[in-house]
Amino acid sequence: METLNYSIDELLTVTAARELAGKNVVFAGIGLPTLAVSLAQETTAPNIEVIYESGVCGAHPSALPATIADSVLITDSEAVLNLASLFGYVLQGGRIDVGFLGAAQIDKYGNLNSSVIGEWDTPSKRLPGSGGAHEVLANAKETFVIMRRHSERSFVETVDFITSAAPDMARKEGGRSKARGVTRVFTQYGVLAREEAGSELQLTGIHAGVDVETVIKSTGWALKVHPDLQIIPNPSADELDLLRTEIDPTGMYLRS
Amino acid sequence: METLNYSIDELLTVTAARELAGKNVVFAGIGLPTLAVSLAQETTAPNIEVIYESGVCGAHPSALPATIADSVLITDSEAVLNLASLFGYVLQGGRIDVGFLGAAQIDKYGNLNSSVIGEWDTPSKRLPGSGGAHEVLANAKETFVIMRRHSERSFVETVDFITSAAPDMARKEGGRSKARGVTRVFTQYGVLAREEAGSELQLTGIHAGVDVETVIKSTGWALKVHPDLQIIPNPSADELDLLRTEIDPTGMYLRS
C-alpha cells in the first residue's frame, strides 16, 4: 500500500478530529480547531454544535472563516447570542463539552500562559492576554490544546504567568470548578493526555517516525511516558480527501 | 360658562396627566395610568416613552390594551426587552422617571401593601402580591399612586404587610435607594403629595366641591393639610374631548 503525504497541520487536525468522537457541544477557535470540528462532524461526531466566543451557535459558514467573528459564521447559522448569554449561560453554565485553546506556555498540569513572557509589569514580550481563554479552561468540561511547536520554551516547568488556571490550581485556592481542565495536547510529535485534573499530562501517543527521546528533550518538565504509548495511525486517504476537497479546498489553513 | 359633566375616572385621569408634565420615561400599568400617559403625550409631555412591566418600550397600540402584555402593545412598538433587561437595566438601572402603582393599603410615608389583609401566613384575604411593584417603588425616581376609593380601610396608620417599601423605610434598614418614593396619590377627593422621602404625604389639592373634613375622616392617619391647599381645576373641554374621542372612544375604561 502506498504511503500518503500530508502536512503537520493536516496531521494535527486529523488527530484532534478523532478525539472529538461522540462530543456534542464544542467551543472552537479559528484555524485548526475549526477544521478539526468540521472533519469530526463529517466522521466521528455528527451531533457537534460548534460555538464561537463571538456568540455564534451552530455555524454553517459558506466559506472558511478568517476570524471568530467572520460574517460568514453569522449568516446561515442556527443562533447568535450576546456575550452575557454566551459567557454566562453557555460557558459558565457548564454547557460546553470540549473547549479548544492555544497558549504561549503550558505546564504539566495544563496551566496556560497567554499574557506575558517575563514579569507582568515589565514583560520582555506582551501577548494578547486572556480573552475568553480563562473562562474556557475554567468552565468547559474538558479542554483540548493545540501547540504546533512542541519545545522547551513552550512546554515549561513553571509558566511565567497563569492566565488560565488548571482546575488543579483553582482547587488549591478554594475554587470548586468541576472542569477536568486540559485533557489533550496536540503537537507535531504526538499527544499528551490526562483523564482528570490532579494528574500530570503524559505522552500517550506519538506520530509515526517520532522518537520518544526527542519529545522528552523538547519538554521543559520531566515528561512521563504512558506505559502503553500508542503510535498514532496516519491520516487516512478519506480524512485527507475530506480536508482537501470539502473542508479547506483553497488550502487557507492547510498549505501542504 | 357651562359646567361639564365627567366621571371620577375621567377626573383622576386628567389630574394625573397634568402631573406628568415634562416627564420622559414613565412606567405605566393598565387602565387609568395608561390613559393618563396617553393624555399627557397629547398635552403636557410629548416626550414620554411609555414602558410596561412586560418589556414593551414606546408602545403605540392600535387599540386600548386589556393587559400589560396585550398583543396590541407589542405590534408597532419601538422596542421589546426581556425581563432581565427590563428589571435589571431599565428599572434597577434607574431609568424610570415616574412609576405608576396601585395598592390595597398605603401609609403616610407611602409604604404599600398588595400582599395580604391580616397576617401573611393566615390572611383573611390573599392579594396578588408584589409582582414588580416592589421594584418600581424602590427604583423609579418617583412613584404616582392611584387609589380610586379613598377610605380609612385603604389609607392606614400601619399597613398589614409592607410589600413595597418607601425609601424612608428602606434607609432605616441601611438601604441606599435614591428614589423619592410615592410623591403623588390620586383619589376621588383630590391629591396627597410630598416632594421627598422622609416627609409625610399631605393633602395638597381637592377636587371642586370636596369637603376637607371628609378627606380627613376618610384617612386612617392624622392627615396634614398643606398650608396653601389648592382646588384642582376641573377637566377642560379639550382634555375630556381627547379622552372621549381619541384615547378611549369606546369607553373601555371611562364609562361615564
Add this chain to the structure above:
Amino acid sequence: MVHQNLRKSKVMGLREAIEKFVFDGATVSIEGFTHAIPTAAGHEIIRQGFKDLTLVRMTADIIVDQMLAANCISTLVSSFVGNSSAGSLGEIRRRIEDADPTKLNFKEYSHYGMVCRYLAGAQKLPFYPLKSYFGSDLPSINDEIRKVTSPYPNEDGEFEEIYVVPPVNPDVTIVHAQRADQWGNIQMWGLTGLQAEAVFAAEHSIVTVEEIVSDDLVRSDPNRTIIPSHAVSAVVEVPFGAHPSFTQGYYDRDNNFYRDWSAISADKALLNEWLQKWIFNTTDHSEYVALMGEANLERLKVGDAFSTPINYGSRIN
C-alpha cells in the same frame, strides 16, 4: 451534508416528553410572562397525575390554579398570585386563606427576585445580588432572601450590604414559543420574558411550539433564536398550546376565559367539572382545541403585521 442526516432530532410528542422529564416531587418551572404560557404542557402534567411538585412560576395564574386543584403541587415559588386583571384564583386563595383542603407551602418573592433566581441558576452562581427588599416585609417571611457585604467601598467609603437570592435550578423547565427547527433551536418574538434564563437554569427543558419549521427558515434569521439547540431536551409541536394566553402573530388572548375563570375557580364543584371536561376527558391538546370549537378559535384569530426583512449579507469577494 452527511452529518445533517446523522444528527439527532429533538422532536417528541407531548405525552412522551412529560413522561420522560417530569417526576413526582420534581422542581418544575413553567414560564411565560402572560405571553406564550405553556398551558397544554401543564394540562398533560395533570393528565399524567404527577404529585408533590415544587412549581416555580413568576406569575401564578390559571394554570397554577388548575394544577393545584388537581393536587399536583405541594410547594409554590412565585411573585404574583392572581388572575391578571380579570379577577382572583379560587383554588390558590382557598389553600392560602383557609388551608382548604390543605395549606399551600408558598415561597414568596417579588418579580425581580424571581428573575434573579433564574439568572443565578442559568449562570450557575451561588447567589445573585439585587437592590430590592430593604424595608420590605418580604425577607421576614422568606429566609431564602439574605444579604452580603460588598468588598468595594461606596462613594461614602462604606462597604454596603445588598440583598441576594439563591439560584433556582429546576429539574425541568417548560416554555412555549412560536417555532423551532427539529434540532430545538427556539425562535420567539414579541414578549420573550425570561424563557431563555429559565431553560438555561434547568437540568432538562421541554419547549412546546406552534410550528416545527424547516432548518432554512430558522437559519434565515439566527438572531431570532432565543434558545440554542444544545439547551433544549425536547421540542414539541402543539398548536394553540398557550390558550387561554396568546402567541404573538398566531392567536390572541382569550379574555373571556380569564374573566370566566374567577367564577369557575370560586366553586370547587364547577372547578372539578372543568378539569373533568377539558383535561381528564380529553386524551391530548388536539381534543381540547376541538372542544373549543370553531367559533372560539375564530374569535381569537389575528391579522397580519409582517416584519420588514433585514439583510445578513453573503460573501461575494
Add this chain to the structure above:
Amino acid sequence: MVHQNLRKSKVMGLREAIEKFVFDGATVSIEGFTHAIPTAAGHEIIRQGFKDLTLVRMTADIIVDQMLAANCISTLVSSFVGNSSAGSLGEIRRRIEDADPTKLNFKEYSHYGMVCRYLAGAQKLPFYPLKSYFGSDLPSINDEIRKVTSPYPNEDGEFEEIYVVPPVNPDVTIVHAQRADQWGNIQMWGLTGLQAEAVFAAEHSIVTVEEIVSDDLVRSDPNRTIIPSHAVSAVVEVPFGAHPSFTQGYYDRDNNFYRDWSAISADKALLNEWLQKWIFNTTDHSEYVALMGEANLERLKVGDAFSTPINYGSRIN
C-alpha cells in the same frame, strides 16, 4: 399624532456628539466585539485631541493602538490586547514592554470579567459575581478583582467564596449598529456583543449607525431593537463607520487593513504618517471613506441574504 411632532429627535453630527459628551479625563467605553467597532467615532476623538481618557474596551485592537499613538489614553481597561489573528499592536507593545514614550496604566481582566463589569454597571450593582479567577495570576496584578462569601451553604454545607468585579459606569459609551430611528431606538443583528450593557452602564451614550431609518421600519420589528430610545443620548449616521471592522449585511471586514496594521504600527514614523493622512488631514469620516477609494469599497461589498419576515399580528376582532 400631535406628540410625534413635538417629540425631540436625538440625531446629531459626529463632531457635535463627541464635543458634547467626551471630555479630557473622561472614562470612555468603546465597544463592539470584532463586529461593528465604532472606529469613526474613535477617529473623531483623536481629531478633537482629547487627553487622559480612561478607555474601557474588551478587545483593545487597532482603534486603541491609534488612540494611544495620538496620546488620548492614559489608562486602558481591557481583556485582550492584540490585532485579532492578524498580528500585534506596535504602540501598545512599546508602551507596555518599553514604557516608550510612557508606561501605560493597564487594568487587565478576562473577557467575562469585563462583561460582568458592564453587567454590574448596567444594573447599578456594587459588584458582580463570576466563577472565574481561582488559581489565576490575574487577581495578583489587579486588586479590583476581589471575593465575597455566599450566604447559602453549598452541597457540602460550606459557605463558599466567589470572585467579584466592580461595576464600570463610563461617562460615555460609544457603539456602532446597522440602523436607528430618529428617536435613538437602535436596531442591530448579527453579533450584538455587549453593546446594550455598555450603553445602559453609561451616563451618556453615542451610537453611530449605517443608516437613520423611518419610524415605520423600526416599528415593523420591535424585537430587533437592542437599545431603546431612553438609553441613548445621541444617534449619528456614519456610513462605513466601523471600517476596518465590518457591519453585518452592509460591508465586510477589511482583512488587508488588519494585516497591514502590524507593519504600520511597528514603525513610529509610519504610524504617525498614517494618523496624519487618514485622521488629521481628513475633516470627517466621509473624507476618510473617499480616501479609501472605489476599489477598496468594492472589495468590501457583500451580497444579499435576507431574513424571512415574521408576523407580529394585528387585532381584527
